[in-house]
Amino acid sequence: QVQLVQSGAEVKKPGASVKVSCRASGYTFSDYYMEWVRQAPGQGLEWMGRINAKSGGTQYAQKFQGRVTMTRDTYINTAYMEVNSLTSDDTAVYYCASGGDSRSPVGGSWYAPWGQGTPVTVSS
Amino acid sequence: DIVMTQSPDSLAVSLGERATITCKSSQSVLSSSNNKNYLAWYQQKPGQPPKLLIYWASTRGSGVPDRFSGSGSGTDFTLTISSLQAEDVAVYYCQQYYSTPPDTFGQGTKLEIK
Numbered sequence: 005q006v007q008l009v010q011s012g013a014e015v016k017k018p019g020a021s022v023k024v025s026c027r028a029s030g031y032t033f034s035d036y037y038m039e040w041v042r043q044a045p046g047q048g049l050e051w052m053g054r055i056n057a058k059s060g061g062t063q064y065a066q067k068f069q070g071r072v073t074m075t076r077d078t079y080i081n082t083a084y085m086e087v088n089s090l091t092s093d094d095t096a097v098y099y100c101a102s103g104g105d106s107r108s109p110v111g112g113s114w115y116a117p118w119g120q121g122t123p124v125t126v127s128s
Numbered sequence: 129d130i131v132m133t134q135s136p137d138s139l140a141v142s143l144g145e146r147a148t149i150t151c152k153s154s155q156s157v158l159s160s161s162n163n164k165n166y167l168a169w170y171q172q173k174p175g176q177p178p179k180l181l182i183y184w185a186s187t188r189g190s191g192v193p194d195r196f197s198g199s200g201s202g203t204d205f206t207l208t209i210s211s212l213q214a215e216d217v218a219v220y221y222c223q224q225y226y227s228t229p230p231d232t233f234g235q236g237t238k239l240e241i242k
Contacts, residue, residue, distance in 0.1 A: 065230045066230070112227075114180055115168075116190075120177060
């Protein structure tokens with residue numbers, strides 16, 4: 005079945021970086037964008053950006069420009085998201101989700117499926 | 129950026145009754161080129177990732193029960209659960225994917241049993 009499996013929970017100190025992975029199975033990884041969304045404790049969903057799994061092209065939310073890097077490895081069907089200069093405000097659950105057709109230059113689409121989420125805690 | 133506003137923030141409905149959640153976008157998400165509304169709905173149960181319910185404003189996702197329906201066009205949309213079941217307790221989000229980046233979500237509506 006179509007599935008996204010994310011890496012495990014992380015605890016980081018302020019100023020550190022975290023890299024979350026998302027491994028896809030059950031579909032052709034490079035046919036779709038991979039979206040990244042985060043959810044702070046008790047809060048709603050916040051779109052962070054997306055990567056075109058075929059071309060590697062990225063789009064980031066302005067808020068995260070310069071601090072987030074999304075990459076992918078098509079040989080192992082895995083997408084990565086790295087966040088630098090962490091603060092306590094980055095404490096959240098980070099989700100990957102399969103998005104739109106990678107042939108689209110824009111990438112906007114609904115998301116399905118979603119990964120199980122990776123909790124990231126930033127604390128001194 | 130398009131701002132998505134849901135109402136109410138929370139609601140309580142009796143089992144078997146209808147539940148209605150609305151979502152308003154600050155700009156139209158209707159494409160004139162294909163006459164489609166770029167609007168999706170998700171359900172998130174506690175401790176779980178969101179699950180796609182509806183896309184193109186009214187098309188149910190794979191395996192979604194037919195008691196869930198979506199309607200609306202342009203800037204005003206509705207998610208309706210025709211007969212509330214206990215397993216429908218969740219937070220519901222709308223998302224626009226018309227003007228992107230960024231994709232934007234509503235703030236969420238918490239649905240409980242009365």
